[in-house]
Amino acid sequence: MCIKGVPETAAEVNAAGKYVMNAFDEYALEEALRIKSKRGEAEIIAVTVGDGRMEEVVYSALALGADRAVQVVNGNGRYINGFGIANILRELVLREKINLVLMGKQSVDNSSHQVGGMLAGLLGWPQAIDTIRLQVEENEVIAERLAEKGNIEVVRAGLPCVVGVTRGINEPRYPSLKGIISARKKEVRRIGLEELAVPAEVLFGLEIEEMRPVEENGDCRFVEGDPGTAAAELVRILREEEKVL
Amino acid sequence: MNNRIVVFLEMHQGGGFKKSARGLIAAANELADQLGLETEAIVMGEKPPDSVAEISGCGLSRVHFLKSALFKSYDVHVFAPAFFAAARSLGPRLIMGSGSLLGRDLFPRVSALFGVPMVSDCLRVLVEDGRLKAVKPVLYGQAHAKFSFTGGPPYIVTLAPRSSGWQTGSSAGRGAPVLEVTEYAPDHEPPGRLIAVRSQESGQEDVTEAEVIVSGGRGIKSPEGFKMLADLARKMEGAVGATRAIVDSGLAPQGIQIGQTGKNVSPRLYIALGISGAVQHIAGIRGSKVIVAVNRDPHAPIFNYAKYGIIGDLFEIIPEMTKALDGCRD
Numbered sequence: 001m002c003i004k005g006v007p008e009t010a011a012e013v014n015a016a017g018k019y020v021m022n023a024f025d026e027y028a029l030e031e032a033l034r035i036k037s038k039r040g041e042a043e044i045i046a047v048t049v050g051d052g053r054m055e056e057v058v059y060s061a062l063a064l065g066a067d068r069a070v071q072v073v074n075g076n077g078r079y080i081n082g083f084g085i086a087n088i089l090r091e092l093v094l095r096e097k098i099n100l101v102l103m104g105k106q107s108v109d110n111s112s113h114q115v116g117g118m119l120a121g122l123l124g125w126p127q128a129i130d131t132i133r134l135q136v137e138e139n140e141v142i143a144e145r146l147a148e149k150g151n152i153e154v155v156r157a158g159l160p161c162v163v164g165v166t167r168g169i170n171e172p173r174y175p176s177l178k179g180i181i182s183a184r185k186k187e188v189r190r191i192g193l194e195e196l197a198v199p200a201e202v203l204f205g206l207e208i209e210e211m212r213p214v215e216e217n218g219d220c221r222f223v224e225g226d227p228g229t230a231a232a233e234l235v236r237i238l239r240e241e242e243k244v245l
Numbered sequence: 246m247n248n249r250i251v252v253f254l255e256m257h258q259g260g261g262f263k264k265s266a267r268g269l270i271a272a273a274n275e276l277a278d279q280l281g282l283e284t285e286a287i288v289m290g291e292k293p294p295d296s297v298a299e300i301s302g303c304g305l306s307r308v309h310f311l312k313s314a315l316f317k318s319y320d321v322h323v324f325a326p327a328f329f330a331a332a333r334s335l336g337p338r339l340i341m342g343s344g345s346l347l348g349r350d351l352f353p354r355v356s357a358l359f360g361v362p363m364v365s366d367c368l369r370v371l372v373e374d375g376r377l378k379a380v381k382p383v384l385y386g387q388a389h390a391k392f393s394f395t396g397g398p399p400y401i402v403t404l405a406p407r408s409s410g411w412q413t414g415s416s417a418g419r420g421a422p423v424l425e426v427t428e429y430a431p432d433h434e435p436p437g438r439l440i441a442v443r444s445q446e447s448g449q450e451d452v453t454e455a456e457v458i459v460s461g462g463r464g465i466k467s468p469e470g471f472k473m474l475a476d477l478a479r480k481m482e483g484a485v486g487a488t489r490a491i492v493d494s495g496l497a498p499q500g501i502q503i504g505q506t507g508k509n510v511s512p513r514l515y516i517a518l519g520i521s522g523a524v525q526h527i528a529g530i531r532g533s534k535v536i537v538a539v540n541r542d543p544h545a546p547i548f549n550y551a552k553y554g555i556i557g558d559l560f561e562i563i564p565e566m567t568k569a570l571d572g573c574r575d
Contacts, residue, residue, distance in 0.1 A: 081392075083357070113366075114356070120354060121358055127437065129350055150498065208390050214389060220538070221553050221554070223553060232572070
């Protein structure tokens, strides 16, 4: 399963804050743990790409029950776009002969929603992103995904495949004390970016040229009066001044 | 080669273009004018539209309609290779689609087939020094990042659904687009397939597509409160949204959750009722044009983001708003 570390929600823009596991990846890890407990023979490999800030995120995955971890080290921290990440994961999936890739449907920080579909596309595998229920059989998965208008689409996908999970699929557990203690004894293999056969133009095909904080509005206009008066005035403003109704 | 912008236009299942179509074409045309390119569209469906009048006069020169019974329902394993083959044959410089639920699912796979990166949910796509750049929200919506493509074409972007910047443009003076229909035949069996679609909830349009969203938080408290909110949404012809807290409490379904672990929305009007304004929720609504908050707590953080606010009891104010909407339209 793949993990992205994301800055803690409250972290300020550009601050090198503490990283935590992407919330959607927590559901993916939990789902992997449940599949393993049902099917027994599976090995859960937590895979991640990032710099030193990812260490704690990797250990938290191991503490929760992942069997081992592979961390691709992006030493200088240069921005790798989603397609670059998908290419890195493709290398790892082939090296480790992975059969089922579970990941969050998107990251919570940048919300690009890219890597799962790209990875599946690169591998020529089937995909089910936005999955809210998953059933894993011997040679295939049946995934229920959230679609437009609140519809559920049921997808049958042969293994190997890529599944991107969303909130609602399960309730992630907390790590046990035993888990936390054993995490430090589990194998973490670190691979340098340069050891993988992913060309630089793929990794760095997008450059962040500029990053601008979004200003808070900060000048809320309060509409006053008794409920009837305030409601009527608000509706008038929205219709006549803002023209949004 | 590479003198076209290709836009992917989504159709409703029963026919007709989705609302995102005009905005997409407008955005594409603005860029086409700057770069000296032609804008053409790819549309996929069971049967071609009776007319392209809906999208004529907005600068589109050609509509390539891919026709197949396989396109009855969306399935990425069918749509992605079909769109890829059609788009590639046009030699596009830029490919644009909507960041709708469908677009979010389709384009990453298409981008992998082309072997190029993409930028999702763009607020703006622009040309600077002859180079293509795309601006999108990052870091929980706290910042906007400007990305530039360092490699060659095609460049792929999806536009944030309903993002306010796309509504305006209309380049007049160009007539109706030429409609070309091609029968699509897949060259291989798809690796996965859609086996069923279950209609689940209210059937309201997706919150990410809605122009008006009436959204409830903890202050909504009860099924009665939620019903009151839904009545207001209906009156405004808007969609209902919810915070994580009331989804967790079982008052609202997962599909309408807005925020960090739900959906990002960018409506024209976002009405936050009984929502305190946790960072996680704010992250999902920053693209909104006008935010209105009603809350009993004058210090609720939501008021830092709202343009208009009412401090007071939801159970008194919501029915009054519904009533006010009844009165004197125009």
